[in-house]
Amino acid sequence: MAIQVFNTLTQTKEPLVPLVEGQVSIYVCGVTPYDHAHIGHARPAVVWDAIKRHLRRRGYVVRHVQNFTDIDDKLIRRARERGESVRDVAEQYMAEYQWAMGALGVLPPDFMPRVTDNLPAILEFVSGLVDRGYAYARDGDVYFRVAKMPDYGKLSGRSREALRAGARVEPEENKDDPQDFALWKRAPEDQPGWDSPWGRGRPGWHIECSAMSSRYLGPRFDLHGGGIDLIFPHHENEIAQSEAYWGHPSARIWVHNGLVTLSQVKMSKSLGNGVELRELLSRTDPRVLRTYLLSVHYRSPLEFSEEGLRDWGHGLQRLRSLWEEVRALGPTSVFGDRAWLEELWGFERRFLAALDDDFNTARAFAECYELVRDARRVRSAGGPGAAVAGYLAKLGLAAADEILGFLDPEKVPASTAEPAEGGVPRWVEMLLAVRQQARQSGQYAWADQVREVLWEAGWGVEDGREESRAVPRAGRKTGTNAP
RNA sequence: GGCGGCGUAGCCAAGUGGUAAGGCGAGGGUCUGCAAAACCCUUAUUCCCCGGUUCGAAUCCGGGCGUCGCCUCCA
Incomplete structure (x- = not known):
């Protein structure tokens, strides 16, 4: 049975049928590196890492792209405060982000394109939209004409009327319609900018993803990911741009992860309530943190708490201690009891089936704990079957760890907690x-x-x-x- | 105000029509000088509330309450 994925666009689980057989293309919205990385950033990275590993386990070749938004208002402000260049500030936080992801056992995406390295592609995209009549220039700014897209709002489930009614944004003078959004922004002399047909400026927030996803993956690709908070306006606008430019949908399935909350409130830089990864990782086993992020379904909100993290670590210990006990075991000629043998052999099938169903890592972990329980029962009964059960448990745990990543903490950068x-x-x-x-x-x-x-x-x-x-x-x- | 999600044991959390996974905690036990660790066993007749559909609902529909997110930068 095909892998099922929940598509935000249709609000249902759909079978994953890749555009190119045997190959899955993925674009995930990355971070704006203007401040320290926090747990909220770690969640999508870890979730997509597990998804990617599972797809590979299922035999797909995976192409994975995740961007860095290395030019934007916040970055410019931060650079000015510090008296450093935007590039230097971005560089610093990108390095920190990548260090933290490495510690969490996240495989790097195949491409990590930066906006500032993709200006030609972005300019081409904006020009194309202007040429096709989907965008208009005003005093060095370029805006997307939302009215040209009849089905605008289809991702976030809003009608244009509803958006107009609920508008809280001060209408900008230059826009023909308050719902129109910037593709290109005029840059003041003292800010970074690039030459364009409309004067010196820089890209708007949404255009980069349309331009870079198609550049690196093609005009159509399979999965597009990001936090649930990006659905509107970011992804809604991205859909409008891409469909206007290409004349067809770009991403097939939109996958959104739930947010990490703290004391019931969303964690975000602007609220200043983020838990920084560099601090957390300095006193926490990175693999405990990684799997804590995978302990709930990716679409559910995750309420972060020190207690929750600690409790999760306690539980993980059971998996690890069985692993230590059986890791050295090898195949044996002794046969065991048919019933429990089938049960243990069935682990990997059940484990993968859980992940096939919309990447249900919570259920996958439940299978792991049942494996531990089953194997322990057989082993505590003693006799020759103990070795067989141990070996099968070893195979199962290794297969599970391949995707979830709860073992081998020595393979990741040492935590100062050790x-x-x-x-x-x-x-x-x-x-x-x-x-x-x-x-x-x-x-x-x-x-x-x-x-x-x-x-x-x-x-x-x-x-x-x-x-x-x-x-x-x-x-x-x-x-x-x-x- | 509009749109979307969620509400399952003390806590965390799977489960979207067929009779409640898993983890933490707690209780009991094995082991131990006592502990700890580890392991074994037990721990929701019931899924926010009220109606409805159905042979059957945590699961579907309607209403209510609570809660979170989005509507502004955000993973």
């Missing part, structure tokens, strides 16, 4: 050794005291049958103030 990079400091080892002697001679009160000292210092002590070991306390920096 004390001594997996190693236990010498002083901790020494205390443990001394404590061990105390325990063996029955001085438990003293042993408990040592355990408490280590706990305060950020180390948990686990006494096994053979030996004791120290593990870093979860979600806490070693030796510093407690949360």
Whole structure:
């Protein structure tokens, strides 16, 4: 059965039937790098990373484009405040964004086009719209004539009348109609600008995506993504431009991710309530954060909370501990019980089926936990079947991790939350050794005291049958103030 | 005011007509000197409220309440 994807345009799940068989083209709206990246930016990146990995797993060749809006009002303002060039400011935050995405295990898109590198394509697009009568120039600005598109509003479910009634925007003098929007803006002398048939200026916000998506993917492509907050006006305008220019729809399926909220309120730079990734990643396992973003369906809002993140990390530990237990296992000639064998073998099929259904990562995780439970049951029963079950669990977890990315934290940049990079400091080892002697001679009160000292210092002590070991306390920096 | 989404156990969260996944937490147990960690078991006769359709509804329809987003830059 084909992969089903919810299309904002039709408000229903549709089968994904790529334009080119075996190949899926994706354009996702990226960020404007004028400030630190926050969790809200991480969500679409992580979601699309999982989608991309799943499509590849299903055998598709994926072409993935995500842009950077490296010229806009906010960027210009920020550069002026700092006395730096727009380019330098953009460069700095693009680097930070890419660092954070790397830490989250996000595969880079195949192309990350910048507006400033695509001016010729943008100018050509604007000119084309003017030539076709869909746009008009006024004093160095160029506006799109919305009235020319009878079905304007089809993505956001608004009628032109409704938009007119609800208009809160001050009508600009130059526009023929308040709903018209800028394709090109005249640039003052002291701001960055490019020469154009209408004078020196720079692109409007929406035109870049129409121009760059078609340049990198062609006039038609399969999936277009972005945050749900971009539906209007950004994507609505993008549709109007592209359809006016090409004479046909450009993106086939529009996919929108829900927003990350904080204390029930949308996280956004303008509200100043963002949780910055560089700060969060400095004290959080990146893979815990990554999968936390995948723990709910991509279209649902995600209420971010430290407690929620911590709880999710606790749960993830069960997946990881089974992995540690079985990762070294190999195939065996021993056969197991037919019933549970079928159950374990069926994991990958169920897991992929969950993702086939509109990329339901929440359900995919539920399958993982059932795999752990099933495998544990068999293993705790002992006998030769334990090894078989362990091996099958290993295969299943590896397949799931391929897409969800909850394992192998050592493969991602080290988090400062990991004390001594997996190693236990010498002083901790020494205390443990001394404590061990105390325990063996029955001085438990003293042993408990040592355990408490280590706990305060950020180390948990686990006494096994053979030996004791120290593990870093979860979600806490070693030796510093407690949360 | 207009448009759209959501409301499922203490918390998070799947499920869009066939009789409530999963996680956290909690309770019980195994292991342990005691713990911790890990593991096992248990934990919603019921899905915001009121009507309706249906043999059957968390799921469909109507109304209400609550909540979030968009209508201005935003992932």
